[in-house]
Amino acid sequence: MPVPKGWLAVGSNYTCNVRYSDAYGAWSPWSPAYNLLVSTNQAKLTVTTPYGQTVPAAGTNWFDYSTVTMRWVMNSPVTSGTTQYVPAAGGPGAAACRPAVKRSTRGLFSITNHSSISWLWKTNYWLDTATVGTGTVNVPDGWWPKGSNAQITATADALSLFTRWSGQTNGCTIKSNVITAPMTSPRAITANFMRGVVVTAATNPPAAGTVTGGGVFMPGSNKVALVAKTNAGWRFDKWSDGSTNATHATLLNLNNDTNFVARFHSTRHGDGQSRSDNGRHGDRRRDL
Amino acid sequence: MNHAPGQPGIVSPHGLCGPNPLLVATPFVDPDGDAEGAVEFVVRSTNKVEVIRSGAIEGADRYARAQGVAGGGEQLYLQCPV
Numbered sequence: 001m002p003v004p005k006g007w008l009a010v011g012s013n014y015t016c017n018v019r020y021s022d023a024y025g026a027w028s029p030w031s032p033a034y035n036l037l038v039s040t041n042q043a044k045l046t047v048t049t050p051y052g053q054t055v056p057a058a059g060t061n062w063f064d065y066s067t068v069t070m071r072w073v074m075n076s077p078v079t080s081g082t083t084q085y086v087p088a089a090g091g092p093g094a095a096a097c098r099p100a101v102k103r104s105t106r107g108l109f110s111i112t113n114h115s116s117i118s119w120l121w122k123t124n125y126w127l128d129t130a131t132v133g134t135g136t137v138n139v140p141d142g143w144w145p146k147g148s149n150a151q152i153t154a155t156a157d158a159l160s161l162f163t164r165w166s167g168q169t170n171g172c173t174i175k176s177n178v179i180t181a182p183m184t185s186p187r188a189i190t191a192n193f194m195r196g197v198v199v200t201a202a203t204n205p206p207a208a209g210t211v212t213g214g215g216v217f218m219p220g221s222n223k224v225a226l227v228a229k230t231n232a233g234w235r236f237d238k239w240s241d242g243s244t245n246a247t248h249a250t251l252l253n254l255n256n257d258t259n260f261v262a263r264f265h266s267t268r269h270g271d272g273q274s275r276s277d278n279g280r281h282g283d284r285r286r287d288l
Numbered sequence: 289m290n291h292a293p294g295q296p297g298i299v300s301p302h303g304l305c306g307p308n309p310l311l312v313a314t315p316f317v318d319p320d321g322d323a324e325g326a327v328e329f330v331v332r333s334t335n336k337v338e339v340i341r342s343g344a345i346e347g348a349d350r351y352a353r354a355q356g357v358a359g360g361g362e363q364l365y366l367q368c369p370v
Contacts, residue, residue, distance in 0.1 A: 014339065017330045018313040020293040022322035028293040035303060
């Protein structure tokens with residue numbers, strides 16, 4: 001059916017121009033031609049999203065022009081195993097949505113033109129941290145943004161030693177008990193600890209001197225050396241295992257917890273009594 | 289000497305529109321500071337046939353002028369047959 005002059009036809013293209021005149025009848029130049037396509041009485045809203053369910057739904061939706069105020073919502077986050085998808089800060093990007101809309105995962109807008117919404121998502125990966133043996137890690141299980149770096153520190157308990165990292169450590173930077181894991185994928189990382197050999201050292205009497213070199217060592221370690229330092233008025237006597245060097249010989253192949261006691265004698269003249277270990281280890285006369 | 293107003297443009301709608309579009313022109317600008325005298329819209333089909341000329345078409349239901357809204361430009365309502 002032909003459209004009478006003065007009317008527009010749905011589905012047709014037009015060009016428009018406008019000009020002004022002033023109060024004295026002088027006309028401006030015509031505006032540049034402006035294209036106009038008269039569409040149906042509904043506006044098309046195209047929704048795209050790689051994940052989740054949205055309202056309006058992904059795909060093509062039709063709404064009456066200007067008459068519909070829509071609320072968009074979406075279910076999020078979307079979790080697939082150890083990967084999670086959440087709307088990127090604000091959901092639809094302003095540039096991807098016409099007309100411009102609030103950057104939100106929920107909102108209202110009136111459709112006045114053919115429009116599109118592209119939902120943007122960001123990805124999180126699950127980081128599973130665990131321990132074997134007695135110790136702790138400072139990062140709990142959780143979601144990490146794709147591309148971030150998770151730095152985990154392992155701390156052994158008083159009787160243990162950190163030994164190694166295991167699990168999905170490919171691409172990670174390891175510096176002893178600290179691992180930095182780039183979250184390019186889900187990861188499960190385990191800090192391994194083992195019971196150490198505890199070497200304790202004491203002095204007898206306690207005020208006679210000090211001993212250094214004790215601690216927790218790897219079983220079979222051969223790098224343990226104890227050093228007894230004598231306070232004034234005392235003289236080193238011997239170790240509890242009979243060794244008489246103040247610097248104890250390197251201990252080899254330690255496999256059991258061991259306690260060493262450095263025994264001292266008083267050097268004060270006229271003191272007829274030993275001041276060590278309740279007198280069980282002799283007096284000055286015996287040492288002389 | 290009187291100067292003509294500045295060349296206007298059309299700011300809305302953006303290409304696609306519904307069956308009852310509202311043409312909105314940029315605001316009137318005159319280098320002499322003269323008041324606006326008139327506005328004229330022309331709509332042509334793709335084959336250059338003039339469909340609507342606001343100054344020639346009679347009937348207030350076909351178009352309406354309004355000032356002071358949508359940025360101050362003149363407006364023209366167009367209409368499709370029911």
